[in-house]
Amino acid sequence: MGGSNGASGQAKTPKGTDLTAVAQDYLKLIWSAREWSDEAVTVGLVAERLGVSASTASEGIRKYTAQGLLTHARYGGVGLTPTGEEYALEMVRRHRLLETFLVENLGYRWDEVHHEAEVLEHAVSDRFIARIDALLGHPRHDPHGDPIPLPGEHLDRSDAVPLSAVQPGDAVIIRRVSDESAEMLRYFAGHGLTPGTQLIVGERKAFAAGIPVRLAGSGKDVALGGQAAAALWVVPVAQG
Helix, strand or coil, X not given: CCCCCCCCCCXXXXXXXHCCHHHHHHHHHHHHHHHCCCCCCCHHHHHHHHCCCHHHHHHHHHHHHHCCCEEECCCCCEEECHHHHHHHHHHHHHHHHHHHHXXXXXXXXXXXXXXXXXXXXXXXCHHHHHHHHHHCCCCXXXXXXXXXXXXXXXXXXXXXXXXXXXXXXXXXXXXXECCCCHHHHHHHHHCCCCCCCEEEEXXXXXXXXXXXXXXXXXXXXXXXXXXXXXXXXXXXXCCC
């Protein structure tokens, strides 16, 4: 599976559920912000994504840095300590298993599950999560193609790249779809642009908007704007 390397199943994993819901949100957000991006995680970014003031985010970061969960260089980026990363990955695992359960067992659409999972991940027990995992057959990816870490597993960066970086004529498979925009997810679903779909990238034409792609299975042609192309992460067909 692209994007994950098995890590020690023997090591004792910290329990993210021992933390407050606010701490869980900080750690998961900081890990997720770096999963598909090399940009530094700033106080401003944390504040924006958590919907809090910059002073509140700064205070939270100071608090969790003092607790040994975060690192924060003065005027620099915010990062996770090894312990903080283990807590964060536990919450990522919970979130993605819950999203998968909501789609596969409760009939939710993939654009509806993020908020529900955000609420449930703080409330359900470890036993409940284990039961869901077993019921689903231990899935390795959520409905958007994001990897679901095993307990105690470290996830390396996937080898997928944005569709916007692919050369014309290349045959690729969608590995992951960004879930930042529910509206865009509905657009992708309506055009069959979901993980596992094979695409042929067409030539960009002068004065024409978008990147043309052809769905290999149906032969359908779709022109994708820059924002949409950046939200689709793909791998060459040989890797898919």
